Amino acid sequence: MTTTPSRPALEVTPFDPRSAPVEQRVAVGRLLRASALYATPDDPPPVPEKEALYLAQQEPDTRSDHVVVWADAKALAWGRLGYDLKQNMHVAHARIVVYPQARRQGLGRRVWAALQEVAAREHRRVIIGGTSSRSPAGEAFARALGAEAALPNRQSQLDLGALDVGLLARWQTRPEGDPYRLHVWQTIPDEYLARMADLMMVMNTAPRGELEMDDWTVTPEMIRAWDAMMDESGEVRWLMATEDTRSGQLDAYTEMFWQPERAVLLHQGATGVRPMARGLGLGKWVKAAMLEHVQAACPQARFVRTNNASVNEAMLGINVALGFSEWATFVEWQLRLP
The missing domain is CATH 3.40.630.30 (Gcn5-related N-acetyltransferase (GNAT))
Structure with a gap:
């Protein structure tokens, strides 16, 4: 009887786009491109190298903590928690993206758990994020976390x-x-x-x-x-x-x-x-x-x-x-x- 070796669990790891190798930043850029294409296939797609550049940019008096789930050199999921160091000290802004073909495997939940640890460390008690009807899975995820729809917008x-x-x-x-x-x-x-x-x-x-x-x-x-x-x-x-x-x-x-x-x-x-x-x-x-x-x-x-x-x-x-x-x-x- 032969057994199939179990696949190692995918880990959520911290990611610093300012110091990470350019190959890793571009890998996250490819994830963002794939997500955008899935939600809005008729739009001109984002350029991974440009997305990699945006990841490393930071406004004055702000900080962003990033995490990534890697499968070898491919980014399957990414999350960011951004917060101001001088204003609205109780608030943080979260964004979570999971590769379309890797969804419904719990990766989003695990990324959120890592971001929640950052929020606790920084004493942030209100987390704000956005979802579009072009990607309905985002709304379902927000509701599953217990978030409230605080401000509906028309695009x-x-x-x-x-x-x-x-x-x-x-x-x-x-x-x-x-x-x-x-x-x-x-x-x-x-x-x-x-x-x-x-x-x-x-x-x-x-x-x-x-x-x-x-x-x-x-x-x-x-x-x-x-x-x-x-x-x-x-x-x-x-x-x-x-x-x-x-x-x-x-x-x-x-x-x-x-x-x-x-x-x-x-x-x-x-x-x-x-x-x-x-x-x-x-x-x-x-x-x-x-x-x-x-x-x-x-x-x-x-x-x-x-x-x-x-x-x-x-x-x-x-x-x-x-x-x-x-x-x-x-x-x-x-x-x-x-």
């Missing part, structure tokens, strides 16, 4: 070829004597940097649902660090902001992100207007101007994707008027630890 997509150019023109028409002027930047000039950091904190007024998070402070140093990371990766960020020429204050902004290797897709980032400047058409102005701008700057782009909290009726109304339609749902989950 919307705009076909740039179907834009209403008349609407864009109307939204960019300003009243006579308008005190506002529009800036377009890839890199924010030094003289506007502190004002832009102050404006970005208007996103603290965006809906948070049931997420137990405090307001965030944005600093000029953070913005410059983000700029450096985008320069390193080759990602392009366009930013538009309106300045009140009477005071020099920036009152509204929007941003768009583009990766040359995934040229057909643009990603709409934050759009914010100071509460005291709402009702003046500034949000519509910057959104319309940005769409016109990226069409000229990025002629290969065909679609724009964005996320909006489902309860953010004002911004959803603007996006629907522009032609955005629902593409998926994205839920931010919250798990409270003992």
Whole structure:
């Protein structure tokens, strides 16, 4: 009688992308690519080498702990727990990815157990993560862990070829004597940097649902660090902001992100207007101007994707008027630890 030798148990091991060999970073990049292709097969796939670069990037005053399940040189599962060292000291953000053909083997649970140990070590009692309806297994996993759906979002997509150019023109028409002027930047000039950091904190007024998070402070140093990371990766960020020429204050902004290797897709980032400047058409102005701008700057782009909290009726109304339609749902989950 012959017996088949048992396969050794797969271990969850710590992984430091800043010091790991490039081959291991790219292996995790291949895992992320496989997961993206499984969820969105019609999208241009991520580039493993670029994903490897993102793994090693770190914002100021933040830390990320990573773990990987290896099968020889192949990454079957990966997890990251990221947390700030100065703000929202009770919160951490988790992401777990399992190779599509290796799912339903308990790897996600084991990765989560390792991340939970990190959270306990760092005294983080609220863990936040996100799932997309394009990958239903993520939602089932979050529910199985006991997480609550704290902030549902609508993921919307705009076909740039179907834009209403008349609407864009109307939204960019300003009243006579308008005190506002529009800036377009890839890199924010030094003289506007502190004002832009102050404006970005208007996103603290965006809906948070049931997420137990405090307001965030944005600093000029953070913005410059983000700029450096985008320069390193080759990602392009366009930013538009309106300045009140009477005071020099920036009152509204929007941003768009583009990766040359995934040229057909643009990603709409934050759009914010100071509460005291709402009702003046500034949000519509910057959104319309940005769409016109990226069409000229990025002629290969065909679609724009964005996320909006489902309860953010004002911004959803603007996006629907522009032609955005629902593409998926994205839920931010919250798990409270003992």
